[in-house]
Amino acid sequence: GTARIGVTGLAVMGRNLARNFARNGLTVAVHNRTASRTRALVDDFGDEGSFVACESAEEFVAALERPRRLMIMVKAGDATDAVIEEFAPLLEEGDIVIDGGNAHFADTRRREKALRERGIHFVGVGVSGGEEGALNGPSIMPGGSAASYEALGPLLERIAARAPDGTPCVTHVGPDGAGHFVKMVHNGIEYADMQLIAEAYHLLRAVAGYSPARIAETFRTWNTGRLDSYLIEITAEVLAHTDAATGEPFVDVVADRAEQKGTGRWTVQTALDLGVPVSGIAEAVFARSLSGHAELRESSRGLPGPGPAALDEEAAARFADRVEQALYASKIVSYTQGFHQVRAGSEEYGWEVDPGAVAAIWRAGCIIRAAFLDRIREAYDTRPGLPSLLTDKLFREEIAAAQDDWREVVATAARQGVPTPGFSAALAYYDALRADRLPAALTQGQRDFFGAHTYRRTDREGAFHTLWAGDRSEVAAD
Numbered sequence: 001g002t003a004r005i006g007v008t009g010l011a012v013m014g015r016n017l018a019r020n021f022a023r024n025g026l027t028v029a030v031h032n033r034t035a036s037r038t039r040a041l042v043d044d045f046g047d048e049g050s051f052v053a054c055e056s057a058e059e060f061v062a063a064l065e066r067p068r069r070l071m072i073m074v075k076a077g078d079a080t081d082a083v084i085e086e087f088a089p090l091l092e093e094g095d096i097v098i099d100g101g102n103a104h105f106a107d108t109r110r111r112e113k114a115l116r117e118r119g120i121h122f123v124g125v126g127v128s129g130g131e132e133g134a135l136n137g138p139s140i141m142p143g144g145s146a147a148s149y150e151a152l153g154p155l156l157e158r159i160a161a162r163a164p165d166g167t168p169c170v171t172h173v174g175p176d177g178a179g180h181f182v183k184m185v186h187n188g189i190e191y192a193d194m195q196l197i198a199e200a201y202h203l204l205r206a207v208a209g210y211s212p213a214r215i216a217e218t219f220r221t222w223n224t225g226r227l228d229s230y231l232i233e234i235t236a237e238v239l240a241h242t243d244a245a246t247g248e249p250f251v252d253v254v255a256d257r258a259e260q261k262g263t264g265r266w267t268v269q270t271a272l273d274l275g276v277p278v279s280g281i282a283e284a285v286f287a288r289s290l291s292g293h294a295e296l297r298e299s300s301r302g303l304p305g306p307g308p309a310a311l312d313e314e315a316a317a318r319f320a321d322r323v324e325q326a327l328y329a330s331k332i333v334s335y336t337q338g339f340h341q342v343r344a345g346s347e348e349y350g351w352e353v354d355p356g357a358v359a360a361i362w363r364a365g366c367i368i369r370a371a372f373l374d375r376i377r378e379a380y381d382t383r384p385g386l387p388s389l390l391t392d393k394l395f396r397e398e399i400a401a402a403q404d405d406w407r408e409v410v411a412t413a414a415r416q417g418v419p420t421p422g423f424s425a426a427l428a429y430y431d432a433l434r435a436d437r438l439p440a441a442l443t444q445g446q447r448d449f450f451g452a453h454t455y456r457r458t459d460r461e462g463a464f465h466t467l468w469a470g471d472r473s474e475v476a477a478d
């Protein structure tokens with residue numbers, strides 16, 4: 001075969017990735033279960049580069065140069081297993097099967113192990129950026145063996161997004177499921193970012209009394225500063241949009257029930273298993289879930305509580321500046337939590353993920369792309385063992401400068417009855433981490449009281465139990 005790479009599964013993502021490879025000078029074999037999609041791709045875009053259209057699995061495998069690089073872009077889940085089972089018997093030792101779908105990292109670990117035992121490399125690749133990213137340059141998060149990355153990396157570098165400094169947004173994240181794990185956390189951070197932006201909008205609307213168009217303007221201004229990011233940019237576009245049918249702001253005619261496809265939920269489920277406090281991501285997932293409980297919301301409407309009080313123009317402008325500070329500080333916290341999860345996953349599975357490299361490949365192509373990620377990359381480059389982003393000198397100073405406004409915003413929201421679970425959870429996380437003593441000591445006392453779960457002391461080694469039902473004397477417990 002002569003094709004450098006093959007793509008099977010030619011719905012929107014697979015088709016666009018295949019075109020991206022072809023546009024970058026690589027001969028691409030293309031295949032799809034339903035052959036009409038393969039023909040349509042070549043009919044519509046055949047002049048963009050060199051495609052080899054294949055109808056059968058055998059033809060597809062034969063079209064690939066060795067070691068074969070076969071990329072699967074089908075619906076995640078059972079379809080991926082079905083396609084792997086279809087192709088694996090046709091492959092030879094050293095060939096590389098790449099899954100670019102949104103697989104759960106545990107599935108990727110299972111598939112990698114099974115194929116490794118058959119002498120075939122399996123590379124789970126996180127791809128972010130949606131259909132436009134797939135075509136023009138996504139952020140790419142490959143896992144799998146280092147040997148497979150040697151054969152695959154140079155091709156991925158050709159199609160990846162470019163960071164502002166010109167480096168391609170792809171790196172070998174780590175073995176087996178590391179790529180899909182990091183993609184999952186990316187999506188969790190995306191949920192948190194979106195929730196924080198939504199809260200900022202809500203506060204500007206309800207407390208500052210701004211119109212959607214005015215908030216769009218505010219966000220455009222913010223986008224020229226440290227919040228410069230794709231999500232802020234598109235938020236301004238959405239808010240500035242007017243519904244053609246009614247002439248109302250678009251945001252006012254959309255049903256306020258947020259949906260989700262599940263990667264945010266996976267992030268939180270995994271974080272619970274790893275014992276990582278990703279409270280910002282969890283609040284974002286729960287906020288979407290709450291919004292969708294239409295009946296519960298209907299029956300709860302009118303529960304007593306305050307409403308927003310109108311601000312004059314000057315106070316509103318001052319409040320808007322405060323919201324920017326609160327949003328930025330909360331954003332630092334949610335990335336801190338996300339990177340903690342990356343580190344925890346890396347330790348649990350022995351992946352040795354380089355957090356600075358992860359920040360670097362999120363700088364372009366993906367949904368959370370932002371100027372801010374370059375700062376995170378710098379923080380890890382300066383101190384590779386940084387325990388928490390909050391302890392980075394720059395972030396520490398920025399939060400110190402932002403926190404009065406941040407606290408004021410959270411307090412105002414509480415007083416005026418505007419829900420800000422993201423801002424509030426971020427602030428609570430920050431205050432908990434910086435606290436000298438936490439009430440966890442009391443929790444330990446309660447646990448020991450009702451369940452003899454024992455506790456440790458501040459002044460001596462060992463586990464202890466107090467005889468709560470007896471004379472309340474203390475006994476050594478180990």
Ligand code: NDP
Pocket residue numbers: 008009010011012013014032033034037073074075076078079082083100101102103127128129130131
């Ligand atoms: P879909 O998830 O809609 O999947 C459709 C494709 O899967 C078609 O090519 C279909 O073939 C094929 N397929 C489904 N079941 C089978 C099966 N049992 N055997 C063989 N082929 C099958 O396509 P997308 O392009 O939206 O996404 C592809 C992957 O990329 C998914 O895993 C998705 O989660 C992931 N992804 C999507 C993003 C997005 O923005 N859409 C972003 C990042 C990742 P047929 O034409 O014959 O029906």
